[in-house]
Amino acid sequence: MKSFAGDKDVNPGDVVGIIGGFGGMGHLFSAVFERAGYKVLCSGRKTPVSNADIASTCDIIIVSVPIHDTVRVIDEIAPLLNEEQLLCDLTSIKTAPVDAMLKSKAQVIGLHPMFGPSVPTIFGQTIAASPVRCDEKTRHTLYQIFTNEGAKICQMEPKEHDKIMSIVQGLVHFTTLSVAETIKNTGIPLEAILPVMSPVYRIELGLVGRILGQDPSLYADILQMNPETVGIIEKMSDSVTALKAIVASKDSEKFAAFFTENSDAFKAYIPQATEETDLMINTLVKMK
Amino acid sequence: MKSFAGDKDVNPGDVVGIIGGFGGMGHLFSAVFERAGYKVLCSGRKTPVSNADIASTCDIIIVSVPIHDTVRVIDEIAPLLNEEQLLCDLTSIKTAPVDAMLKSKAQVIGLHPMFGPSVPTIFGQTIAASPVRCDEKTRHTLYQIFTNEGAKICQMEPKEHDKIMSIVQGLVHFTTLSVAETIKNTGIPLEAILPVMSPVYRIELGLVGRILGQDPSLYADILQMNPETVGIIEKMSDSVTALKAIVASKDSEKFAAFFTENSDAFKAYIPQATEETDLMINTLVKMK
Structure with a gap:
């Protein structure tokens, strides 16, 4: 690239x-x-x-x-x-x-x-x-x-593109829509959730709301027509199963090991991520 | 409330x-x-x-x-x-x-x-x-x-609090960590992903990086000690399974039905979500 x-x-x-x-x-x-x-x-x-x-x-x-x-x-x-x-x-x-x-x-x-x-x-x-x-x-x-x-x-390269997009777009859209479905299925109305959300959660939920205001057929195509998304969704499903078991175990050391493996993998990116999301949060705080 | x-x-x-x-x-x-x-x-x-x-x-x-x-x-x-x-x-x-x-x-x-x-x-x-x-x-x-x-x-009320927090915090943290694990498991280095990310994806991935820069034991406690998170994680797991099947089916009408049910459920919130995330995106665009 x-x-x-x-x-x-x-x-x-x-x-x-x-x-x-x-x-x-x-x-x-x-x-x-x-x-x-x-x-x-x-x-x-x-x-x-x-x-x-x-x-x-x-x-x-x-x-x-x-x-x-x-x-x-x-x-x-x-x-x-x-x-x-x-x-x-x-x-x-x-x-x-x-x-x-x-x-x-x-x-x-x-x-x-x-x-x-x-x-x-x-x-x-x-x-x-x-x-x-x-x-x-x-x-x-x-x-x-x-x-x-x-x-x-x-x-x-086209194949490299589709692989990377299955992460950047596919995984993100898939997860965002799964979160929307989960919140809907709790039956807890959004009006009960929105007032307690501090800026960082307003950003998280904002991204859920944002996608739902757009054209379903674009997201259908991105998820259903990229040949690489099936594999990434399978991996996401495995991650959910693995973390679900760790949470249910109530074993905080297992959780810390899972967490730390990931913070090690993302290490070089964490300062940029923190800086950019800090900026987002401060922007929202000042919004009103 | x-x-x-x-x-x-x-x-x-x-x-x-x-x-x-x-x-x-x-x-x-x-x-x-x-x-x-x-x-x-x-x-x-x-x-x-x-x-x-x-x-x-x-x-x-x-x-x-x-x-x-x-x-x-x-x-x-x-x-x-x-x-x-x-x-x-x-x-x-x-x-x-x-x-x-x-x-x-x-x-x-x-x-x-x-x-x-x-x-x-x-x-x-x-x-x-x-x-x-x-x-x-x-x-x-x-x-x-x-x-x-x-x-x-x-x-x-305390019980209402824990239920709502299992969504606002539990579901969000669980999902964010599952996404991190999934990206790690693709073996594709972050350096290949970061350059293609437009602002909206920089926000999404920024939230992943942000959480990983923090104290694992706080997140262990929030997920493992809130009695309501087990239920919400079970629901998230069901949503992932349901959406995975819809994507794999390549049936765009099924996908649109899933999407539309959720946009209906989030309808009242979509304008605010779009406005706030537009602001985030514009802030990032101007960042450099």
């Missing part, structure tokens, strides 16, 4: 076509390309411009549709593309979309913006990128469009 | 004795009582002042020792107390400590500060309180000491 920081060097002029360009993410990226000086053409389910129009006229083609539609859309346009074009997708998994894109003749860079369409700009956000078949200039130019706006690029 | 907001009305003059007063929490509360005009006397494991000295000379006695020592310390001093004194503890469970305190003749208010000793002040923080045997004036005076510094009091 490699990280890239921005410097000013972009050569615009080409036309970017965004398939699904009227969705939240397409809209966000339209603006990014326009600010970089590109002409942007979008297709959607109800536009006169078709996906085939995009494929046959644009220099850069971005597929920005739901994960479960991505391979289908790529398969539809792949035969229309040539070696001069650049084909990208914007989905949260990379192995299957990249495999599908490689069946075209185009240059291929898989992208995964690590944020939702509700962010005000891409400044400070991260984009994972898998440049699986492209020349150096194309890759550089594309990255600069994002890094010039303050985004960070993390480059990785 | 009742909440109390502060107004200025405290009548100091009495002596407060803190058993375990040299620990982090004892130290924090010493300062609170001193600022309210009280004289504070502390006992610790190595002080000339004994727990018995505190019990026989102070007007308000605060037991601030680890959860697993609390009932033992209360049992030790309970026979020395009279009806004029106020006895409190500061531990994260309430049923057992309050039962032990009620064996004395003193007035009894169980307390649970919903924060750690590292907070700069108690401003903006929450204290759960169980006033199980006390006159109105005593309760009012004690609450004012805390609310005058900007803390919020949430009053509840």
